[in-house]
Amino acid sequence: MAYDGQSNAAICMEGGKCLDGTVLIQGSKNAALPVLAASVLIPDTCVFKNVPYITDIDCMKNLLKSTGAVLEEHKEAHMIRIHSENIREYRLPARYVSAMRSSVVLMGALLGRLGEALVDYPGGCVIGERPIDLHLFGLEKLGAQIWTDKNRIHAYADELKGALIKFPFPSVGATQNTILAAVTARGTTVIKNAAREPEVTALCDFLNKAGADIEIGHDFIATGRIVIHGVDISRLHGVEYTVIPDRIVAGTYMFAVLCAGGNITLENAPAAQLRSVCALIRKMGADVVLDDENDRILVSTDTKQIIQNVPFVETGVYPEFPTDLQSPLLASACVSKGTLILKERIFSSRFKVVEELVRMGADITALDNERVQVRGVAKLAGRTVIAQELRGGAALVIAGLAADGITTVTDTRYIKRGYQDIVGDLERLGARISYVD
Secondary structure: OOOOOOOOOEEEEEOOOOEEEEEEOOEOHHHHHHHHHHHHHOOOEEEEEOOOOOHHHHHHHHHHHHHOOEEEEEHHHOEEEEEOOOOOOOEOOHHHHOOOHHHHHHHHHHHHHHOEEEEEOOOOOOOOOOOOHHHHHHHHHOOOEEEEEOOEEEEEOOOOEOOEEEOOOOOHHHHHHHHHHHOOOEOEEEEEOOOOOHHHHHHHHHHHHOOOEEEEOOOHHHHOOEEEEOOOHHHOOOOEEEOOEOHHHHHHHHHHHHHHOEEEEEEOOOHHHHHHHHHHHHHOOOEEEEEHHHOEEEEEOOOOOOOEOOOEEEOOOOOOOOHHHHHHHHHHHOOOEOEEEEEOOOOOOOOOHHHHHHHOOOEEEEOOOOEEEEEOOOOEEOOEEEOOOHHHHHHHHHHHOOEEOEEEEEOOOOHHHOOOOHHHHHHHOOOEEEEEO
């Protein structure tokens, strides 16, 4: 069955086959969404390349159109041209905002362009508490007045003014929202304890190419300090921009090799962004070669290698182990020797995938709300399982590669929010996998 990007077809796979081959890593979902939102600030035409073909991007396109932007899409080339000369609408349609959490970054962009934004509380995956209080904190520091009415958030500013903003926690979305609002604010904004993720620096790179004045020092990873000198909106101009590769998709396929075994090469892979992940995979017993110069990562196991769980892993903010790869790690730990204790520090309720993995024969015990203990088993058993959120759904797919018999993953709409074509990619690596009605 061909992938159309829209259907909710199940994913079916037969386990027991090693992976082998080369796969091209798609553009980053978490980088593409904020730079597309940033186009609202720019009264000109921007061209975005390497845009992933996923449902979250479809949602962002509809949100942009609702503001008055005109879009031209070339899906085969993964390119979107956005004309933002006539942005006029500050009210975002609830049906799109409620479908995707990243829609909230449009608040900062609309405040910077129109001085007003009206949005519903954002939606997306159900992975526990994901409040937007830090987003509102940053915008209020810049002078926005914010009030809520039931599920709606209204932000208004006669004039945004630069400010000193110190985040109590380095939230990626709140950092991005504050940057977008500060670009055209009067004066200078200094953000302290900003999120250090590559998707934040990618947004700053895009905005600087478009005429913004943002400084990120060489000590950014240590300090989290960003300085934004506000510019008049007339200084912002259209640019051509290539979205960075998706480190989470690359990491997912790296853990797939631990599950299934084999040798794979990831092309267009952000090797420098995955050092903590590569270090962990090496500790577990796989061979990893980073080729920074050619944006390539090679991951391999052979029949003589034993993939062994490390005693303890916890998620953290960049450059620590990413929360978005916690579920793929969990899947690979299920079929690795020994015991792993995995602690989730970023989101609550991010262990929803555990129930489905246990149905496949995994030995996982909840220690408390933040920690699970995984004891590796020799084999998982193929089952029909349900994807309940994006990264957990991908983890079930790679677990199926290590299972005896047939595994069917249903409710794949979550997976398609972030993976352009997980079936096609794994099929190119030799997996016996397909979409089914």
